[in-house]
Amino acid sequence: MSGRRNRATGLPRFAHNMDVPPRVGLTYRFPTKAGPYRDALQAAGLHVADITPDSAASLHTLCGLVLSGGSDVAPALYGQPDLAARNPDPGRDALETDLARAALASGMPLLAICRGMQLLNVVLGGTLHQDIGAGHTHVEHDVVIRPASRLAAICGPTARVNSRHHQAVHRPGAGLAVTARSPRDDIVEGMELPGPAWVVAVQWHPEDLPAPRPLFDAFAGAVHSWMP
Numbered sequence: 001m002s003g004r005r006n007r008a009t010g011l012p013r014f015a016h017n018m019d020v021p022p023r024v025g026l027t028y029r030f031p032t033k034a035g036p037y038r039d040a041l042q043a044a045g046l047h048v049a050d051i052t053p054d055s056a057a058s059l060h061t062l063c064g065l066v067l068s069g070g071s072d073v074a075p076a077l078y079g080q081p082d083l084a085a086r087n088p089d090p091g092r093d094a095l096e097t098d099l100a101r102a103a104l105a106s107g108m109p110l111l112a113i114c115r116g117m118q119l120l121n122v123v124l125g126g127t128l129h130q131d132i133g134a135g136h137t138h139v140e141h142d143v144v145i146r147p148a149s150r151l152a153a154i155c156g157p158t159a160r161v162n163s164r165h166h167q168a169v170h171r172p173g174a175g176l177a178v179t180a181r182s183p184r185d186d187i188v189e190g191m192e193l194p195g196p197a198w199v200v201a202v203q204w205h206p207e208d209l210p211a212p213r214p215l216f217d218a219f220a221g222a223v224h225s226w227m228p
Helices: 031-043 090-106 115-123 150-155 214-226
Strands: 023-027 047-051 065-067 110-113 137-145 158-164 177-181 188-192 199-202
Touching: 023 031, 023 090, 031 047, 031 214, 065 090, 065 115, 090 110, 090 115, 110 115, 110 214, 115 188, 115 199, 137 150, 137 188, 150 177, 150 188, 150 199, 150 214, 199 214
Parallel strands: 023 047, 023 065, 065 110, 110 199
Antiparallel strands: 137 158, 137 177, 177 188, 188 199
């Protein structure tokens, strides 16, 4: 870890070679699912470092972290019996929990998508609805975004999004602000951590939406601002 500190947070920064594009970590389980995230990050000018449960994981040399979508977070992590979780992945849960905590402690920019938002919420002490039915499975719908939030600055007051999830945030984790909801059923669709660190989470899949992809551009901007 570099001895330099983030200007915004005063916390230690991770090292970065200024002669190459900034490297960000992308967590995933299956390589076939990682392609759209990688393409979107590379289109935003970022170099992607793959992080999987089967590889050595570290945030050293990275300037940002993306928690991607995937299977359900194990209910035991938020103090509930398993009532409706699909294909929990304890190895991935443990990996991403450690990485999310390290990123939050360092002030590193963090973008959490779908499962990633749910995992971040659990890491910060929140809980999940284990099954909300099929209303958000492979559909498009509108979300209403809270004014004056980071997400509103990126996406505007409303957005048309894609959904493929059967779980959702129930009780927000400590410090997390809800920034977007589905107006038809009040499901939480966006969250962020107020303060100097750039921590933004969405329930939808921006990597699968057509360009431009403002969330990835905003994340890249935060990465560049966080770099030494």
